[in-house]
Every structure is written in C-alpha cells, then in structure tokens.
Amino acid sequence: MTKLLKQARPRVAAHSDEPLLDIRGLRVDFPDVPGAPAIDGMDLRINRGEIVALVGESGSGKSLTALTVMGLLPPGAEVVGGEARLQGEDVLSMGSGRRNEIRGDKVAMLFQQPKVMLDPTARVGSQVAESLRRHRKVGRRQARARVVEMLRDVGIPEPARRASSFAYQLSGGMAQRVMIAAALSADPELLIADEPTTALDVTVQAQILDLLKQKRDELGLSILLITHDLGIVSTMADRVAVMYAGRIVENGTTKDIFDDPxxxxxxxxxxxxxxxxxxxxxxxxxxxxxxxxxxxxxxxxxxxxxxxxxxxxxxxxxxxxxxxxxxxxxxxxxxxxxxxxxxxxx
Ligand SMILES: Nc1ncnc2c1ncn2[C@@H]1O[C@H](COP(=O)(O)OP(=O)(O)OP(=O)(O)O)[C@@H](O)[C@H]1O
Ligand code: SF4
Ligand SMILES: [Mg+2]
Structure with a gap:
C-alpha cells in the first residue's frame, strides 16, 4: 500500500450503523421526454466497506443513479424528488462548492471507457498528480513523487516509465488502473464503478476486479458496482439491488438473490x-x-x-x-x- 494511502484519514467510526449512502425516493426526470421519470422512486443503501451490485437491463437507470450521486447529471435531466445522503449529508440539496469538495474526497467514479476519461494531451502521471494535489492539498513536487508509488500500488509495471505515457500508449486494463489510482488518490469513502471492466478482455477483467476487491479490503472502501454481468456480481458483491424502469424491484444479499430470487x-x-x-x-x-x-x-x-x-x-x-x-x-x-x-x- 502506498505511504500516502497508509496515511489516509481514519474511516469515520461514529454512527457506523448508519448507511454510508442512503438514497430514498429519488426521482430524476427529463422534462422534454414524455413518460414517467427515468428514475422514479429509487431506494438504495450502501453500508461501510460493502460492495453493492446494481444490476438491470440497458436503460433501467443505473448510470443515471450514479451520475446523480456524483452531481454530474446530463443536460436536460432534473432531480424532481427524493434525497441521497452520503454520510448523512444530502448531496442533492448542497451547493456547488460543497458538491465539488465531496466529489473525489468522499465519492469517486470509474467509467466503462477509461481511455476516453483520461486527457489525451497530458501524461497519465501528471493527471494522477493533479488529482492528488486537488484533493490532498499536497504541493506539485510532492505529488509527482508520490504518483509512481501510487501507480505501483495499483499493479502498473514499470510505474516510473508508465507515468510519462499518454493514454493512447496504454492498454485498456492499464488505463483503468490509472483511473483507479486517480480515484483513490483522494481517499474516498465510496467508489462508484460503472461497468468498469466491460471494455476489457476476460483475463484483464478478472485482474481489475481483484484489484477493486483488494482495495475494498485494504481501505475499507464501499463500492457501488454497476454491471450487466451476473457472473461478476456473484464473485464480487455482498449485496445486490435489481433495477427495473427507474426503481429497485428486488434487493438482498448476493446469496438470497441468486439462490432465492x-x-x-x-x-x-x-x-x-x-x-x-x-x-x-x-x-x-x-x-x-x-x-x-x-x-x-x-x-x-x-x-x-x-x-x-x-x-x-x-x-x-x-x-x-x-x-x-x-x-x-x-x-x-x-x-x-x-x-x-x-x-x-x-
Ligand atoms: N441524455 C439523455 N436524454 C434523455 N434521456 C436520457 C438521457 N440519458 C438517459 N436517459 C434516460 O434515462 C434512462 C436510464 O438511462 P441510464 O443511462 O441510466 O441507463 P443504464 O441502466 O445505465 O443503461 P446501460 O446499461 O445501457 O448503461 C434511459 O432509458 C433514458 O430513457
Ligand atoms: S406478478 Fe409481480 S412482477 Fe408480475 S406483474 Fe404482478 S406484481 Fe409485477
Ligand atoms: Mg449505464
């Protein structure tokens, strides 16, 4: 584990029986699109240190739920009801300043296409350093020194050399590892991973999933894992929430969902x-x-x-x-x- 992550702030112990993320009655609408809101009465709870899988067919509202929690709604979307409390604070009603602080510090996100998410014009090391500097208030030189250690920590071979690469020079798996390093640089409480391995081949997929699980164990992270793949759910998740047409239709432990749906x-x-x-x-x-x-x-x-x-x-x-x-x-x-x-x- 990196020195930086070892120094990470202690996870909050107070109110530890309260969910880390508690979404109640969330409604998100595209007013210009006829029909019921895209998210229409969504309830979801994630406890500390837990991996919760959010599953459902395409268009059921999984990504929109994640983007709402991140405060990154697409143009035309509006939150029209409900609340989403992260460590007790409603992310839907907070101002943009506080929201920017929370994004990264408390919740970070991984996407399906890591190479698209990386800036093609900047070396990947400097992108991780930038994330570190923004969230951990460390100086430029100190951040750069720590990046190599962080890239090594997420399993990137020859991290010093890789830090000077551009996104196009990395494989999809390496790019996702860089994104994981950037996401963890701020020591978030919750990591939202939206189809993080869909674009990768099977072997690399398994390695990235192992890395996420390892980080959950080491850091006590909570992970919201969005996936179509029930094979992944069965090996990764503690609990599963099944989403259909903008709301949860079933939730339970992974065992209950698979053995007794x-x-x-x-x-x-x-x-x-x-x-x-x-x-x-x-x-x-x-x-x-x-x-x-x-x-x-x-x-x-x-x-x-x-x-x-x-x-x-x-x-x-x-x-x-x-x-x-x-x-x-x-x-x-x-x-x-x-x-x-x-x-x-x-
Ligand atoms: N930019 C948009 N404009 C209009 N409607 C949208 C937009 N983005 C999402 N929606 C609506 O929200 C619904 C949920 O979309 P979302 O992207 O959350 O689905 P998803 O469950 O993540 O699907 P997938 O598995 O394909 O990623 C869609 O069915 C669509 O009706
Ligand atoms: S049986 Fe259950 S899932 Fe099927 S239509 Fe009735 S309430 Fe819905
Ligand atoms: Mg999606």
Missing part, C-alpha cells in the same frame, strides 16, 4: 444469464423496458411478466403498483404481489 424480473435475468453461460449465446428477456415508462398504473413489469397470468393476478398487478416489501431474512425485499410475503398473506 423472488421477483419475476430477477428470475428472468438469472435465467437469461444461465442460458448464456450454458450455450454461449446472448439471451434477452422478451419485450422491452421502454414500454414500462409509458404505464401510468400498476406494476411496470406487467407487460413482460409471465407470473401474473399464471397466478391469475393480472387485475391486481394492473391496479396499484406493489411496494418494495420484506420477503425474507437479511434485508431481502421484493416489489411483487407474487413474492413471498404477499403470497403468504394472501
């Missing part, structure tokens, strides 16, 4: 992933998430749900939308009338 959407995702693994082909769930945003009432998964008709509960599903309710031990919740608690109560 309660929501038909989670079941369909797992089945598609299993078929892919068995047959080496891409499987998708019939229908599309886009339909869901035009529904005004009821369960948003109804147009694609095989269970409602099987159980003869279509009218109920079409009426009021189910709430996210407890359906097992270990904080397992599902938003479906057919899942355990509702079924038992009925």
């Amino acid at each position: 309660q929501h038909p959407y989670t079941q369909a995702l797992l089945k598609a992933s299993l078929l892919e693994a068995e047959r080496g082909q891409l499987f998708s769930i019939p229908g599309s998430v886009v339909q869901a945003r035009s529904l005004e009432h009821g369960c948003r998964f109804l147009p694609r749900c095989p269970v409602a008709a099987q159980l003869g509960i279509t009218d109920m599903c079409r009426g009021e939308e189910p709430t996210l309710h407890t359906c097992g031990e270990h904080e397992h919740h599902s938003r479906c009338y057919a899942s355990r608690e509702h079924a038992e109560a009925g």
Whole structure:
C-alpha cells in the first residue's frame, strides 16, 4: 500500500450503523421526454466497506443513479424528488462548492471507457498528480513523487516509465488502473464503478476486479458496482439491488438473490444469464423496458411478466403498483404481489 494511502484519514467510526449512502425516493426526470421519470422512486443503501451490485437491463437507470450521486447529471435531466445522503449529508440539496469538495474526497467514479476519461494531451502521471494535489492539498513536487508509488500500488509495471505515457500508449486494463489510482488518490469513502471492466478482455477483467476487491479490503472502501454481468456480481458483491424502469424491484444479499430470487424480473435475468453461460449465446428477456415508462398504473413489469397470468393476478398487478416489501431474512425485499410475503398473506 502506498505511504500516502497508509496515511489516509481514519474511516469515520461514529454512527457506523448508519448507511454510508442512503438514497430514498429519488426521482430524476427529463422534462422534454414524455413518460414517467427515468428514475422514479429509487431506494438504495450502501453500508461501510460493502460492495453493492446494481444490476438491470440497458436503460433501467443505473448510470443515471450514479451520475446523480456524483452531481454530474446530463443536460436536460432534473432531480424532481427524493434525497441521497452520503454520510448523512444530502448531496442533492448542497451547493456547488460543497458538491465539488465531496466529489473525489468522499465519492469517486470509474467509467466503462477509461481511455476516453483520461486527457489525451497530458501524461497519465501528471493527471494522477493533479488529482492528488486537488484533493490532498499536497504541493506539485510532492505529488509527482508520490504518483509512481501510487501507480505501483495499483499493479502498473514499470510505474516510473508508465507515468510519462499518454493514454493512447496504454492498454485498456492499464488505463483503468490509472483511473483507479486517480480515484483513490483522494481517499474516498465510496467508489462508484460503472461497468468498469466491460471494455476489457476476460483475463484483464478478472485482474481489475481483484484489484477493486483488494482495495475494498485494504481501505475499507464501499463500492457501488454497476454491471450487466451476473457472473461478476456473484464473485464480487455482498449485496445486490435489481433495477427495473427507474426503481429497485428486488434487493438482498448476493446469496438470497441468486439462490432465492423472488421477483419475476430477477428470475428472468438469472435465467437469461444461465442460458448464456450454458450455450454461449446472448439471451434477452422478451419485450422491452421502454414500454414500462409509458404505464401510468400498476406494476411496470406487467407487460413482460409471465407470473401474473399464471397466478391469475393480472387485475391486481394492473391496479396499484406493489411496494418494495420484506420477503425474507437479511434485508431481502421484493416489489411483487407474487413474492413471498404477499403470497403468504394472501
Ligand atoms: N441524455 C439523455 N436524454 C434523455 N434521456 C436520457 C438521457 N440519458 C438517459 N436517459 C434516460 O434515462 C434512462 C436510464 O438511462 P441510464 O443511462 O441510466 O441507463 P443504464 O441502466 O445505465 O443503461 P446501460 O446499461 O445501457 O448503461 C434511459 O432509458 C433514458 O430513457
Ligand atoms: S406484481 Fe404482478 S406483474 Fe409485477 S412482477 Fe409481480 S406478478 Fe408480475
Ligand atoms: Mg449505464
């Protein structure tokens, strides 16, 4: 571990039972786009030192959730409800000055395309040094001296030489390691990783995931891992939140989600992933998430749900939308009338 990271501030022990990130009822809309808000009543909690995977099909709102927490909403997007508390402070209502302090110091983000995120005109070492200087208030010379150590710490061979490289001279895996070094330079509490290995080949993917896990263990980081890949989820995550059409439809421990999925959407995702693994082909769930945003009432998964008709509960599903309710031990919740608690109560 680098000297710098060893000197990192102690993780806050007070209120340690309170979640590090606590998102409640988040709503983010594109007012110029018809239909329900893209994020529409999102709840998500991440505890200290925990890896939480956020999964769901393309367009379900995973990246938008991450960008909202980072205060990096795309043009045209507006937060229209809810709160997102990071160590008790609502990031949605704070001013831009405080928000800039928090970005990096408390929460940092990794993206799918590390090479695109790096400045093509600056040497990668100076980009990590710049990040260090901005967040840790160290001088230019001191920062430069520490960069090599930091690049070594994230597994970059010949770090002194690599520090002088430009982004185009690095492989995708090396570029993501540089991004990890830059992200960790400010000693954040939470790292949001949005499909951090999707653009990498399988071997490199495994190495980057190992590095993230190692950093969680060493530094007590919390990680929000956004991924399509349920294989990655099963090896990395402590808990899983399944997102559909802008809200969470099921959450629980990784074991509960994989061994005892309660929501038909989670079941369909797992089945598609299993078929892919068995047959080496891409499987998708019939229908599309886009339909869901035009529904005004009821369960948003109804147009694609095989269970409602099987159980003869279509009218109920079409009426009021189910709430996210407890359906097992270990904080397992599902938003479906057919899942355990509702079924038992009925
Ligand atoms: N710039 C934009 N303008 C209009 N709508 C947008 C914009 N960005 C996102 N959206 C809407 O927000 C929804 C959620 O987008 P988001 O990028 O969060 O999906 P995602 O779950 O990250 O998907 P993927 O897995 O493909 O990355 C989209 O379905 C789209 O309707
Ligand atoms: S509430 Fe009804 S439509 Fe929605 S997932 Fe459950 S069974 Fe299917
Ligand atoms: Mg995305």
